[in-house]
Every structure is written in C-alpha cells, then in structure tokens.
Amino acid sequence: MRELIKEAIADLRKGDGFIYVTAEGNNIDLQEAASKGIAVTPVNPKKEVIKKLDAAGLHLNDTKFLNELNELISLISGGAVPAKASKRRSFSDSEKSKIVEEWAKVEATGNKTKAAFAKEIGVGYQTFINWLRD
Numbered sequence: 001m002r003e004l005i006k007e008a009i010a011d012l013r014k015g016d017g018f019i020y021v022t023a024e025g026n027n028i029d030l031q032e033a034a035s036k037g038i039a040v041t042p043v044n045p046k047k048e049v050i051k052k053l054d055a056a057g058l059h060l061n062d063t064k065f066l067n068e069l070n071e072l073i074s075l076i077s078g079g080a081v082p083a084k085a086s087k088r089r090s091f092s093d094s095e096k097s098k099i100v101e102e103w104a105k106v107e108a109t110g111n112k113t114k115a116a117f118a119k120e121i122g123v124g125y126q127t128f129i130n131w132l133r134d
Contacts, residue, residue: 008053103132
C-alpha cells in the first residue's frame with residue numbers, strides 16, 4: 001500500500017496538466033493531434049491516480065471514507081478529532097493559469113464545452129468562467 005501511495009504522489013508531481021488521448025486510447029501530443037486532425041480527449045492525470053487507489057480500496061472521492069480515515073489518523077497520532085472534510089479546494093494563481101491554458105488548447109479542438117471542461121477538472125462552472133475573465 002505504501003508503494004502505491006508513493007507511486008501516486010510521483011505520478012501527480014510529474015504531471016504538467018492534462019494527458020491527451022485518441023479514440024483508440026493512445027496518448028498523443030495536442031499539437032501533433034491538431035496538425036493531423038485527430039480528435040482527442042483531455043484526461044486529468046488525477047483521475048487515473050484515483051482509479052488506481054480506488055482499485056486498492058482507498059476511496060478518495062468518498063467523503064465519508066476520508067472523514068473516517070482522517071479521524072483514525074488523528075486518533076492514532078493523539079490529535080483532536082478533525083471536523084468534517086471540506087469539499088472546497090483553493091487554487092493558486094499558477095494553477096488557475098495552467099487550467100486556463102489547458103482550456104485554450106481544448107477549446108481549439110472544439111471537443112468540449114466550458115461546462116464539461118469545468119466539471120471534468122472539478123471546478124464549478126461559474127468559478128471557471130470567472131477565471132477566464134481575469
């Protein structure tokens with residue numbers, strides 16, 4: 001389990017945005033796909049890591065599971081029981097900029113709507129629109 005967690009951390013640290021996948025499931029560079037007229041789908045590397053962890057029994061998208069895990073860790077380490085985990089996440093300016101840059105690439109392919117893109121990356125539609133205006 002420890003190795004799986006270390007691998008997940010490494011995968012997320014080396015990630016530089018989205019991975020672009022063809023209809024056949026092959027990874028492809030976005031510029032190459034555009035020059036060849038190949039339709040691609042952006043894939044968030046975080047989703048792939050979450051799938052691996054889910055398969056191992058670590059359900060990180062399950063808020064109840066996360067709350068129980070945080071409580072267990074807190075009780076083992078002797079800390080106070082934490083309050084419920086928040087679903088909100090803050091993004092740094094550089095993260096927002098990267099997401100807006102990724103949107104520009106995805107928008108150029110014409111394969112996704114703003115709403116679908118926002119949902120895919122886990123950001124509210126209106127929040128995403130506000131980032132585009134900034």
